[in-house]
Amino acid sequence: MPLDPALLAKAQEAAAVMTDAEKKVLTARAEYNTSIRRLHLGGASLREIAQALGLSHQRVQQIVDAAGGSWWQRVWSTRTKSRDLMCTFCERPPSELSKLLAGPNIYICDECAAQAERALLHTRRSGRFAPVPPTSKQKCSFCAERRAPDRAIATSSAGNICAACVRICREILEMRS
Numbered sequence: 001m002p003l004d005p006a007l008l009a010k011a012q013e014a015a016a017v018m019t020d021a022e023k024k025v026l027t028a029r030a031e032y033n034t035s036i037r038r039l040h041l042g043g044a045s046l047r048e049i050a051q052a053l054g055l056s057h058q059r060v061q062q063i064v065d066a067a068g069g070s071w072w073q074r075v076w077s078t079r080t081k082s083r084d085l086m087c088t089f090c091e092r093p094p095s096e097l098s099k100l101l102a103g104p105n106i107y108i109c110d111e112c113a114a115q116a117e118r119a120l121l122h123t124r125r126s127g128r129f130a131p132v133p134p135t136s137k138q139k140c141s142f143c144a145e146r147r148a149p150d151r152a153i154a155t156s157s158a159g160n161i162c163a164a165c166v167r168i169c170r171e172i173l174e175m176r177s
């Protein structure tokens with residue numbers, strides 16, 4: 001039985017529309033979640049965000065926590081840093097660093113975060129960072145999550161950082177500047 005070319009064309013057209021719509025939903029969801037985290041970083045309480053957006057408190061908590069644990073909430077709430085801190089990765093002191101972010105017992109500067117981001121983006125070594133292979137069981141030093149299909153990790157001799165935590169670093173740095 002030959003395929004009806006008109007019906008086939010219709011199916012192909014619908015498939016293209018679906019793929020496009022799915023891509024748009026993914027992008028919109030990422031933007032939605034980022035905006036919610038930014039509202040929270042900006043000082044809005046989970047309750048306030050939940051009320052304004054008609055979401056449950058738990059849902060907002062989930063969105064806020066989904067970005068690799070909650071180490072960055074602490075970074076944001078304790079913005080004052082003592083003088084003797086330095087980037088764990090490049091070891092330059094804060095006097096030489098324009099931006100420093102504190103994770104749990106680990107610090108990363110804006111330049112090292114950018115290097116890690118490049119390593120993950122291009123899946124090859126960038127400065128101190130190299131992406132770990134997909135089979136690796138390494139953990140992110142910030143959120144403590146392991147390498148997974150949806151969690152790429154960049155490693156260096158001083159520690160690791162995953163794609164989600166790199167993204168959070170960039171969001172915080174962008175909000176500071």
Ligand SMILES: [Zn+2]
Nearest residue numbers: 087090109112
């Ligand atoms: Zn650094």
Ligand SMILES: [Zn+2]
Nearest residue numbers: 140143162165
């Ligand atoms: Zn992480």
